[in-house]
Amino acid sequence: MVFNEKNITFLLTVLFLFLLVVFLWIPIFSFSGSLPGHLIGILGTFIMGYTLLYPFRKRVFGKKGRQNPLKFHIYAGLSGPSLVIVHSGHTYASWTGSLAFLSMVAIVLSGLVGRYLFRKVNRSIKDQKRAINEMRKELALRKSQIDRQACASIIGLDGLTETAVDAETNYDAIEASRCDELLVLAHSIVDTEYTLQGYVKTKALFGKWLRLHIYLTVFLFAMILVHVMSTIYYGLRWLP
Numbered sequence: 001m002v003f004n005e006k007n008i009t010f011l012l013t014v015l016f017l018f019l020l021v022v023f024l025w026i027p028i029f030s031f032s033g034s035l036p037g038h039l040i041g042i043l044g045t046f047i048m049g050y051t052l053l054y055p056f057r058k059r060v061f062g063k064k065g066r067q068n069p070l071k072f073h074i075y076a077g078l079s080g081p082s083l084v085i086v087h088s089g090h091t092y093a094s095w096t097g098s099l100a101f102l103s104m105v106a107i108v109l110s111g112l113v114g115r116y117l118f119r120k121v122n123r124s125i126k127d128q129k130r131a132i133n134e135m136r137k138e139l140a141l142r143k144s145q146i147d148r149q150a151c152a153s154i155i156g157l158d159g160l161t162e163t164a165v166d167a168e169t170n171y172d173a174i175e176a177s178r179c180d181e182l183l184v185l186a187h188s189i190v191d192t193e194y195t196l197q198g199y200v201k202t203k204a205l206f207g208k209w210l211r212l213h214i215y216l217t218v219f220l221f222a223m224i225l226v227h228v229m230s231t232i233y234y235g236l237r238w239l240p
């Protein structure tokens, strides 16, 4: 197996979902408050904190693309929460912890949806645009090769259907088939542009999705802060 971005993301996603299901099924009481439980929780939180480096570099330094690869955001966004799931041990003892946990799961799931849905949409937009450009070039080329006047009569663009039928019989078969092909090509361009519009509208949802992902992030870190402070306030039970 090659360890490329796609495979690493896939494995980390499987690990996250596996731990989520296992820990929801099998509660390990008293683990989250133990020393190993706390250490795993702290490590997971630091790794989650690393995810903020991506938006920071993007927004503050304007770094995009290769200068600021999203893949490390995703690796940290999957492995940090996996550790936090282990830390939680599936107990609802603390409501701040439970809220932090739920928002964390929501962020990861929203991240996964955003990543796969919008990557597909972006790719489709690129493909459709390329196809339209190629078809337009082809259309321009074919247009330059036909007799426009004759073609307009053949395909009935002059609005006289009867004349069009007559015209088709008057012009030679090659000219008529060229005109038909031109018409088919023009229809394909319209169809593809219509499909492209659908993808562009879907892409517009990306802004809304990103806002949700960001709001959840703010909520998560606020909850983590309250959770940590209340844990310290009520005392660390592993301290002698």
Ligand code: HEM
Pocket: 048, 051, 052, 054, 055, 056, 058, 059, 070, 073, 074, 076, 077, 078, 080, 081, 104, 107, 108, 110, 111, 112, 114, 115, 210, 213, 214, 217
């Ligand atoms: C604890 C986990 C995570 C946190 C706290 C987090 C936080 C954020 C934040 C704050 C942004 C906003 C970037 C901006 O300023 O535009 C962002 C963007 C994004 N995140 Fe996450 N994220 C997490 C996990 C994930 C995961 C697991 C994935 C995917 C599998 C993911 C995918 C994305 C994507 C695709 C973007 C948009 C990138 C862009 O267009 O610039 N995130 N994340």
